[in-house]
Amino acid sequence: MQCNKFESCCQNGCRMGKFTGTMHEYSLARALLRQVEEVVRLEGAAAATSVAVTIGEFSGVEPDLLQTAFADVAGQSLLVTGELLIEKVALEARCESCSHEFAVERFRFVCPQCESGSVKVLRGEEMMLERVVLEAK
Numbered sequence: 001m002q003c004n005k006f007e008s009c010c011q012n013g014c015r016m017g018k019f020t021g022t023m024h025e026y027s028l029a030r031a032l033l034r035q036v037e038e039v040v041r042l043e044g045a046a047a048a049t050s051v052a053v054t055i056g057e058f059s060g061v062e063p064d065l066l067q068t069a070f071a072d073v074a075g076q077s078l079l080v081t082g083e084l085l086i087e088k089v090a091l092e093a094r095c096e097s098c099s100h101e102f103a104v105e106r107f108r109f110v111c112p113q114c115e116s117g118s119v120k121v122l123r124g125e126e127m128m129l130e131r132v133v134l135e136a137k
């Protein structure tokens, strides 16, 4: 692994481990980059000029950190030239008792209509690649 941003931390090889707080976002950024590169290759395009993702508010991903991490890892890729657009997705759930769909506020997993605690999360828990804008060869 190459560390190009934190030169001061690289004494013997890379010490990315020091930045434990951003490791999660860095591994996500790398996985995302690989996914986008795969799309570019499959489509026979020259590069991705824009990448859009949605991040659930309950996914544990910090949008600012992901943005920084992605800019960092994508800076080493010839296939991804654009920036990352992040859209946050609110946590939504469906009641298993009355099928009511509602936005979960303050992580209160209780149906506002029938007070049932049996709810299923519909969205807001994951990070999804939404859109990749490609530049033709």
Ligand SMILES: [Zn+2]
Pocket: 095, 096, 097, 098, 099, 100, 111, 112, 113, 114, 115, 116
């Ligand atoms: Zn209900």
